[in-house]
Amino acid sequence: MISIQNLKICYGPVEVVPDLTLDIERGEFFTLLGPSGCGKTTVLRAIAGFVPATAGNILLDGVDVTRQPAEQRDVGIVFQNYALFPTMSVYDNVAFGLRVAKKKSPEIKASVNRILEATGIEEHSTKKPEALSGGQQQRVAIARSLVMGTQVLLFDEPLSNLDARVRDDMRKEIKRLQRELDFTAVFVTHDQEEALSMSDRLLVFNKGVADQIGTSRNLYSKPATPFVCEFIGASNKLGARTKSALGLDEVELAYIRPEEIKLNPNGAFPATITDIDFLGPMSTVEIRFHDELLNVSLTGTDALKGLEPGLSIKIDINRNKVLCFKDGALIQ
Ligand SMILES: Nc1ncnc2c1ncn2[C@@H]1O[C@H](COP(=O)(O)OP(=O)(O)O)[C@@H](O)[C@H]1O
Ligand SMILES: [Mg+2]
Incomplete structure (x- = not known):
């Protein structure tokens, strides 16, 4: 048309x-x-x-x-x-x-x-x-x-x-x-x-x-x-230490969406909650992972139970969900 x-x-x-x-x-x-x-x-x-x-x-x-x-x-x-x-x-x-x-x-x-x-x-x-x-x-x-x-x-x-x-x-x-x-x-x-x-x-x-x-x-x-x-949407830009923890040292530029970071008591990585932004249906929990602040989004109010700033937690990040860029273009 x-x-x-x-x-x-x-x-x-x-x-x-x-x-x-x-x-x-x-x-x-x-x-x-x-x-x-x-x-x-x-x-x-x-x-x-x-x-x-x-x-x-x-x-x-x-x-x-x-x-x-x-x-x-x-x-x-x-x-x-x-x-x-x-x-x-x-x-x-x-x-x-x-x-x-x-x-x-x-x-x-x-x-x-x-x-x-x-x-x-x-x-x-x-x-x-x-x-x-x-x-x-x-x-x-x-x-x-x-x-x-x-x-x-x-x-x-x-x-x-x-x-x-x-x-x-x-x-x-x-x-x-x-x-x-x-x-x-x-x-x-x-x-x-x-x-x-x-x-x-x-x-x-x-x-x-x-x-x-x-x-x-x-x-x-x-x-x-x-x-x-x-x-488009929210994303966490990953710094050197997070990339390294995920075995992605070689990646030039990497992002993870907040909903792809999972809080899990048996998770692979330790982190600390620094802030909680309650937004109703979907809330944002800010965590410190190594020397970086990352946003994690959680669905519903039940997911926030027992969480508070200062709490030590465990997280999982699926490295296949990391958006990796090289020379300004998506490579994964
Ligand atoms: N009539 C005009 N003469 C000169 N520059 C213009 C004119 N209209 C827009 N611009 C410039 O062109 C660029 C794009 O403007 P515009 O198309 O209005 O952007 P958007 O709609 O995405 O905000 C801007 O830098 C704006 O200042
Ligand atoms: Mg316009």
């Missing part, structure tokens, strides 16, 4: 994206994940046609749109503030694009009603955006793009200003609409949890470079680079 081929983007003399190649399937939920300033918005705006490509090509549904202006590209953008017209009703907001396109009024009415129903906001059609909840406004923003027959929707951090509970609901909401209405979604976020939970596939962006493209599980269990390993 979207094919990005050797895309290069510069702002004046500054190269933001050196060379990006990427294919996004029809109906896929694809996420660009990376820290602030890495170029996510730039790529999204390039797909939409608001930022020119310095080199390379962008194809939408097989058509090269690299030189096409934004208004000729069949993509919609859902912004963080939804950018709805505040003085217009929900119905008029959704109908706006069709009216501008000079569609006939029975056609407009049929299309708008169909999409309001599909997105579950028909009962609010006469209300102004300010009378709607954030979730409902988001649906209006999505409906407004979909009513134009748009098959590609671009989302630029639409959930990043919301509090945790609302954000969870909105994630599910966007996913539900995407599945039911079957559009192709390109979603931008700096929030790795959001990216892991929503995406069919995601791309981890590191200073304009795609470090890795894959499914959430794939990226978590087989991070291609140390950057991906540190950015």
Whole structure:
């Protein structure tokens, strides 16, 4: 549905994206994940046609749109503030694009009603955006793009200003609409949890470079680079003495996920608890192992019974679970 081929983007003399190649399937939920300033918005705006490509090509549904202006590209953008017209009703907001396109009024009415129903906001059609909840406004923003027959929707951090509970609901909401209405979604976020939970596939962006493209599980269990390993999920970077204890002296760079360190009374290595961070369903226990502090995650409250800072314990670390890197690439 979207094919990005050797895309290069510069702002004046500054190269933001050196060379990006990427294919996004029809109906896929694809996420660009990376820290602030890495170029996510730039790529999204390039797909939409608001930022020119310095080199390379962008194809939408097989058509090269690299030189096409934004208004000729069949993509919609859902912004963080939804950018709805505040003085217009929900119905008029959704109908706006069709009216501008000079569609006939029975056609407009049929299309708008169909999409309001599909997105579950028909009962609010006469209300102004300010009378709607954030979730409902988001649906209006999505409906407004979909009513134009748009098959590609671009989302630029639409959930990043919301509090945790609302954000969870909105994630599910966007996913539900995407599945039911079957559009192709390109979603931008700096929030790795959001990216892991929503995406069919995601791309981890590191200073304009795609470090890795894959499914959430794939990226978590087989991070291609140390950057991906540190950015996705939590990890302990192992120092020389821990590596040595595990017989991994030769390994350049090694990480272990907190859930792969096991507390076990009969474990192979002695350690000391230094701190306990109670988080409910999953807590973090900090331990001192040789001269290093490592985080161990424990599931449920029972696992914490009898544990307290200062306590001497035994641990097991399965060396096959250690993520080992050489020259910036995963070797195990
Ligand atoms: N219009 C612009 N002119 C010059 N530099 C820009 C412009 N827009 C973004 N940048 C720079 O390009 C880089 C990537 O920005 P952006 O794509 O917004 O990152 P992200 O969305 O990942 O936070 C940043 O260093 C930013 O300062
Ligand atoms: Mg951005």
